[in-house]
Amino acid sequence: MQFTSVTFDLDGTLVDSLPDLSAACQRMLQELGLPSRSLDEIGRFVGEGMAVLVERCLTFAAPPDAALLARGIAAFRHHYALTNGTLTRCYPGVEEALQAWQATGIAMAVVTNKPEAFTLQLLEKLALTPFFPVVVGGDTTPQRKPHPAPLLHACAAMERAVAGNLHIGDSRHDIATARNAGCAVYAVPYGYHGDEPLRADECDALVADIATALRLAQLPAR
Structure with a gap:
């Protein structure tokens, strides 16, 4: 799609x-x-x-x-x-991949369980703020992931239908959030998901990184 x-x-x-x-x-x-x-x-x-x-x-x-x-x-x-932001670093290739996502013209947002103030602080320190006009933190809505409310809030703020959204995360909470909201979900195998690795059959695609996710999504650059 x-x-x-x-x-x-x-x-x-x-x-x-x-x-x-x-x-x-x-x-x-x-x-x-x-x-x-x-x-x-x-x-x-x-x-x-x-x-x-x-x-x-x-x-x-x-x-x-x-x-x-x-x-x-x-x-x-x-x-x-x-x-916050002192030792935190983007994963390799993230900045370049976000530039490529942005070049397609797709609406972009961050949806995280980190409190909104800390999220905004971190995005600013890592120079990621320009990529994300919409930021939803763990206290932006009354419920946090895996409840669908944060993702639904982000889609409403982007003025996009949730059915056309792709969510990308590293955990089963991200997968459940997307399923609960009614949108597609890709998962990355790194990150913080406990002791049990994520499986491809749990999501729409298990991708090596967010650059691979863009290629799979087949979005042309503007």
């Missing part, structure tokens, strides 16, 4: 943000007097939004109580605001 818009997940799809997320988590844990977490552990915790990341970091023998979780979220917000 001819796609009229494309939505990209951010962390694990366009950028490797794990070093900054890990640094903020470690500083949060240190501030709270709790044991540190490994980079691999934190990588498995990423993908469902800030509150879930913090809760998983604070879950040792048992989940944190409400008071500890609130302290953890506040501490993480403080530390991540200082680290």
